[in-house]
Amino acid sequence: MEFFERFAVPHPSPLIYASMVAIGLVIIAIVLGITYFKKWGYLWNEWLTTTDHKRIGIMYIISALLMLFRGGADAVMMRFQTSVPENAFLDAQHYNEVFTTHGVVMIFFMAMAFVIGLMNFVVPLQIGARDVAFPRLNAISFWLYFAGAMLFNVSFVIGGSPDAGWTNYYPLAGNDFSTSVGVNYYNWALQISGIGTLMTGINFIATIIKMRAPGMTLMKMPMFTWSSLVTNVIIVFAFPVLTIALLMGTFDRQLGTFFFASENGGMDMMWANLFWVWGHPEVYILILPAFGIYSEIISTFSERNLYGYKSMVGSMVIISLLSFFVWVHHFFTMGHDALTNSIFSITTMAIAVPTGIKIFNWLLTMWKGKIRFTVPMLYSVAFIPLFTIGGVTGVMLAIASADYQYHNTMFLVAHFHNVIIPGVVFAMLAGLTYWWPKMFGFMLNEKIGKWAFWFLTVGFCFSFFPMYITGLDGQARRMYTYSEASGFGPLNMLSFFGAGLMAIGFIVIVYNVYYSFRYAKRGIGDDPWNARSLEWATHNPVPEYNFAIVPQVNSSEAFWDSKKKGHKLFRGDYKEIHMPNNSGLPVIMAGLFFVFGFSFVFYIWAGVIISGIGILACMAYRSFEKDHGRHIKVKEIEETEDKFGGAK
Amino acid sequence: MKQKWALLALVFTIVTVLIGCEPLLVLDPKGPQAETLSNTIWLSIITMAVIVIVVITLLVIVLVKYRASKQPDDYEPPHIEGNPILEGIIIGIPILIVAFLSVVSVVSTYQVESVPEGYEDKEPLVIYASSSNWKWHFSYPEEDIETLNYVFLPTDRPVEFRLYSFGPITSFWIPQLGGQKYAMADMVTTLHLAAEETGDFVGRNANFSGEGFAENTFIATVLSPDEYDTWIEEIHATADPITEDKFDELLEPGHLGQMTFTGTHLDFLPAPEGEHGGHNHGSDDSNTESHDEMDHEHEHESEHSNH
Numbered sequence: 012m013e014f015f016e017r018f019a020v021p022h023p024s025p026l027i028y029a030s031m032v033a034i035g036l037v038i039i040a041i042v043l044g045i046t047y048f049k050k051w052g053y054l055w056n057e058w059l060t061t062t063d064h065k066r067i068g069i070m071y072i073i074s075a076l077l078m079l080f081r082g083g084a085d086a087v088m089m090r091f092q093t094s095v096p097e098n099a100f101l102d103a104q105h106y107n108e109v110f111t112t113h114g115v116v117m118i119f120f121m122a123m124a125f126v127i128g129l130m131n132f133v134v135p136l137q138i139g140a141r142d143v144a145f146p147r148l149n150a151i152s153f154w155l156y157f158a159g160a161m162l163f164n165v166s167f168v169i170g171g172s173p174d175a176g177w178t179n180y181y182p183l184a185g186n187d188f189s190t191s192v193g194v195n196y197y198n199w200a201l202q203i204s205g206i207g208t209l210m211t212g213i214n215f216i217a218t219i220i221k222m223r224a225p226g227m228t229l230m231k232m233p234m235f236t237w238s239s240l241v242t243n244v245i246i247v248f249a250f251p252v253l254t255i256a257l258l259m260g261t262f263d264r265q266l267g268t269f270f271f272a273s274e275n276g277g278m279d280m281m282w283a284n285l286f287w288v289w290g291h292p293e294v295y296i297l298i299l300p301a302f303g304i305y306s307e308i309i310s311t312f313s314e315r316n317l318y319g320y321k322s323m324v325g326s327m328v329i330i331s332l333l334s335f336f337v338w339v340h341h342f343f344t345m346g347h348d349a350l351t352n353s354i355f356s357i358t359t360m361a362i363a364v365p366t367g368i369k370i371f372n373w374l375l376t377m378w379k380g381k382i383r384f385t386v387p388m389l390y391s392v393a394f395i396p397l398f399t400i401g402g403v404t405g406v407m408l409a410i411a412s413a414d415y416q417y418h419n420t421m422f423l424v425a426h427f428h429n430v431i432i433p434g435v436v437f438a439m440l441a442g443l444t445y446w447w448p449k450m451f452g453f454m455l456n457e458k459i460g461k462w463a464f465w466f467l468t469v470g471f472c473f474s475f476f477p478m479y480i481t482g483l484d485g486q487a488r489r490m491y492t493y494s495e496a497s498g499f500g501p502l503n504m505l506s507f508f509g510a511g512l513m514a515i516g517f518i519v520i521v522y523n524v525y526y527s528f529r530y531a532k533r534g535i536g537d538d539p540w541n542a543r544s545l546e547w548a549t550h551n552p553v554p555e556y557n558f559a560i561v562p563q564v565n566s567s568e569a570f571w572d573s574k575k576k577g578h579k580l581f582r583g584d585y586k587e588i589h590m591p592n593n594s595g596l597p598v599i600m601a602g603l604f605f606v607f608g609f610s611f612v613f614y615i616w617a618g619v620i621i622s623g624i625g626i627l628a629c630m631a632y633r634s635f636e637k638d639h640g641r642h643i644k645v646k647e648i649e650e651t652e653d654k655f656g657g658a659k
Numbered sequence: 660m661k662q663k664w665a666l667l668a669l670v671f672t673i674v675t676v677l678i679g680c681e682p683l684l685v686l687d688p689k690g691p692q693a694e695t696l697s698n699t700i701w702l703s704i705i706t707m708a709v710i711v712i713v714v715i716t717l718l719v720i721v722l723v724k725y726r727a728s729k730q731p732d733d734y735e736p737p738h739i740e741g742n743p744i745l746e747g748i749i750i751g752i753p754i755l756i757v758a759f760l761s762v763v764s765v766v767s768t769y770q771v772e773s774v775p776e777g778y779e780d781k782e783p784l785v786i787y788a789s790s791s792n793w794k795w796h797f798s799y800p801e802e803d804i805e806t807l808n809y810v811f812l813p814t815d816r817p818v819e820f821r822l823y824s825f826g827p828i829t830s831f832w833i834p835q836l837g838g839q840k841y842a843m844a845d846m847v848t849t850l851h852l853a854a855e856e857t858g859d860f861v862g863r864n865a866n867f868s869g870e871g872f873a874e875n876t877f878i879a880t881v882l883s884p885d886e887y888d889t890w891i892e893e894i895h896a897t898a899d900p901i902t903e904d905k906f907d908e909l910l911e912p913g914h915l916g917q918m919t920f921t922g923t924h925l926d927f928l929p930a931p932e933g934e935h936g937g938h939n940h941g942s943d944d945s946n947t948e949s950h951d952e953m954d955h956e957h958e959h960e961s962e963h964s965n966h
Contacts, residue, residue, distance in 0.1 A: 103870045176867050182844065183827035188792075188869055273844035273937055279828060280843070313725070315736040322746055344830060345841045346822075346848030349772040353765040360757045360764070367753035368746075370714060375745070377721045380736045384726070392722065399714045403707035410760060412767035413699045415838020416685045419830055419865035483700075485684040485834045487865045490873040498681070 017613055021171045021191045022104045031168045060593040062146035063555055064131050067153045069450060071128025074157060078120040085113035087510050094507035096495040106491030107174040114177025119201060120160040125439040126300045127211055130239045136546035137233045139224025139562045144217035146591040152207040154601030159204025162608045166196035173197040181271035181282045186264055192612050198261045199608035205253055212246030215239060226564035233544040233567055234317055238303025241327045242296050249292035256285035287338035295334040299327055301438030302369060305391045308445055309373050311542045312388035313380030319372040326365030333362050343414045352411035359409035366402055386460035390441035393468050394433045401429030422482025425475045432471055448539050452552040453531040459523040466516030473509025477502035543571035548580055550655040556588045559648050588643040600629040684834040689856045691775040692837035699767045775853040778817040787930055790842050790864055791825035792912040793871030798923035802891050805901050807918035808877045812854050813887035820850040823930050825910055830866035833879045839865050845937020847930050854881040874914055894919055903927045
């Protein structure tokens with residue numbers, strides 16, 4: 012019995028018991044459902060063991076949407092708790108756990124997964140490749156992310172969630188002040204999924220550098236591919252810092268070292284520095300692919316080429332460099348001298364210049380265009396003013412002296428949601444709607460999509476604009492309650508109202524998926540949006556080999572040129588196509604990583620050793636495995652192409 | 660449409676707050692440092708508002724003029740690569756704005772990081788403000804007084820807060836007197852403030868520090884110099900001395916009301932600065948430095964007792 016006591020949740024409440032029951036019922040329902048419909052074989056053969064970049068992309072996106080709802084539920088609980096003064100819905104400890112998991116889930120398991128999911132699906136298609144450079148590694152990346160996400164989510168019902176904020180500052184996150192296993196979960200969940208992300212970074216750099224279609228020079232790549240390349244370079248430079256910082260945190264908490272302690276020569280400020288040396292580039296890891304998506308969408312629906320292609324690329328490269336030189340602005344108030352703060356204040360503001368160039372380039376892309384207000388375009392059009400507001404408040408925060416008044420307040424919360432929601436979340440929803448027909452062969456309903464858009468946009472304004480004001484009125488972030496005398500009540504109620512509208516918006520999106528799946532027209536052709544880049548040159552949905560014949564590229568808009576200027580994309584005859592085999596190894600290995608992480612969280616050394624040996628055994632097996640992939644015969648290609656409505 | 664909605668929501672929220680409500684704390688300064696910050700914030704709000712208005716105006720013009728429904732069906736948008744002059748302008752103007760704000764940032768940062776303007780000649784009142792879960796301890800070495808969860812300050816005198824923590828990182832903040840600064844366990848940070856108006860001002864820890872964080876607040880009361888001296892005398896006449904045992908009790912996690920003691924905990928539990936600092940590795944230089952500092956402080960104390 013003693014063994015099991017450690018798994019108890021330290022601060023149980025009816026909410027947690029209810030979610031335990033809910034999780035249990037959902038798992039039973041899923042298992043029974045799959046068994047009843049006899050889908051275990053399908054699931055294993057077609058999805059769990061797949062190395063197809065498109066399916067991996069879709070699995071990333073499904074996981075990201077699940078995490079969006081998990082993090083969204085946290086968000087609604089927080090806004091409800093603070094909607095009136097002295098609310099007793101959540102106590103302090105629960106509120107602390109809720110905002111911590113909200114941040115972690117939304118950044119690591121929602122936004123990152125969504126971005127990487129779209130990259131997975133779109134990038135190989137945009138460069139005319141058949142898959143990524145290392146398909147097996149790609150599957151391992153996904154399954155490690157998934158293992159990390161699940162490990163993090165079980166903390167809610169087994170052992171307790173982390174409660175030191177998503178920034179996890181020491182010494183608060185140390186054993187003295189955070190006594191549950193929550194922060195152990197934080198360390199291991201992020202460590203495992205972070206390794207996956209790092210491998211994605213390497214994989215996509217190799218893919219984009221080495222596997223572009225003939226004729227596609229670097230400066231002829233579509234903008235989303237460019238943004239992915241820059242993003243993955245940032246990942247490769249930034250994520251090792253997080254890996255090491257998390258490892259040091261694990262050593263401190265579980266093996267008795269003092270890296271981040273305030274005594275014995277440790278230094279709590281080092282965590283803050285390491286965290287943000289990773290954390291600020293992370294912001295650009297999220298936003299640059301979003302910029303890429305907006306570039307694709309705005310150009311498509313303005314029916315114009317992207318204005319200032321070269322300055323778009325240049326500004327992204329400059330942003331990626333600057334992103335490594337601004338981290339101190341996350342703690343201007345840590346007592347540095349005025350000179351240090353001045354330097355980082357200027358480097359931070361400098362980022363506004365390349366970002367401003369991008370905003371104007373988008374406006375100039377629409378100029379003289381023929382603008383169609385489809386759902387993806389609506390998100391992009393709303394993005395421009397909302398992101399500008401988020402951007403300029405970022406410049407306000409970059410003024411070091413003024414930051415002493417904004418830091419740790421709702422003003423800051425308003426700012427970063429103002430860049431992340433219209434920036435990243437809107438981009439992901441726009442990109443998902445835009446590429447949906449490529450993924451599934453039918454379109455999402457435009458009318459329902461527009462309803463969702465309006466709920467989200469109006470809800471966003473009501474949720475977050477009031478926070479700028481309460482921040483300037485002195486409302487600190489992360490307070491589970493406040494007094495009536497403070498006067499924060501009415502505006503917080505307005506925020507809760509906005510959060511409710513956003514929640515409705517997301518539910519409408521789910522309904523749209525259901526509705527479109529049932530009623531949407533199939534057989535929509537290969538180019539439903541009248542688009543411009545290479546991914547639209549193949550069929551909807553995409554056959555597993557992507558392109559029957561490798562396309563010949565002449566510009567960044569090869570597909571548009573093939574439609575308008577008579578450029579011939581596909582020359583020659585079908586040839587045998589070499590494709591990677593499926594493998595069960597990635598999902599098994601990720602399962603072992605999950606057991607490893609879980610055991611380490613609870614100091615179950617037997618589990619750590621056994622799963623550790625298992626992981627090494629998987630690696631050894633892979634080293635000696637002879638897997639040369641398989642070949643798709645010409646006849647098979649012809650059949651598939653006929654089925655998809657004629658050869659290309 | 661969405662721009663209109665966004666604007667409407669923004670205007671609506673601003674109006675509901677600004678009409679019939681008290682001014683926002685940060686923009687209602689009661690001392691020179693907070694005033695510098697308030698002016699800086701207003702300046703940046705106005706500059707940024709111009710940018711937002713320009714972008715939204717351009718967007719609305721483009722959307723109205725070039726929407727598909729307004730174009731003839733056979734309209735083919737032109738292929739435009741870019742224009743060096745136009746791109747020069749969209750790079751140049753942001754650079755000018757950023758350069759201007761950089762100057763504002765550097766100047767104001769140096770201002771709030773030093774003794775407030777006009778107070779350079781006056782001797783600063785040194786107060787050690789230390790946080791423990793979830794309280795603020797104020798030690799007045801000069802007056803030999805310690806208070807809990809409230810602090811009294813005189814007008815017309817610069818105040819030098821020396822901040823540190825007995826636990827997690829906290830952030831000392833009195834919005835109407837100046838910006839915040841972190842208090843940490845292994846070093847002392849310094850915050851320069853001054854108050855120009857008497858009254859009670861809210862102060863708090865702004866940095867999340869665990870379960871009791873929301874209630875980790877204090878009141879800063881600003882008095883005229885005469886009233887301040889009377890207050891000191893009263894405390895020396897009425898309050899009990901702080902002892903090591905009593906202070907250990909105070910450090911226990913929890914919330915306590917306001918308390919007052921004579922003496923300071925610095926006598927038996929010095930602040931982590933100089934030779935007591937968390938990163939002091941016993942080099943000779945830092946030792947002599949800290950001795951100098953301590954001698955300096957003793958001078959202050961003797962001066963005060965001579966009064």
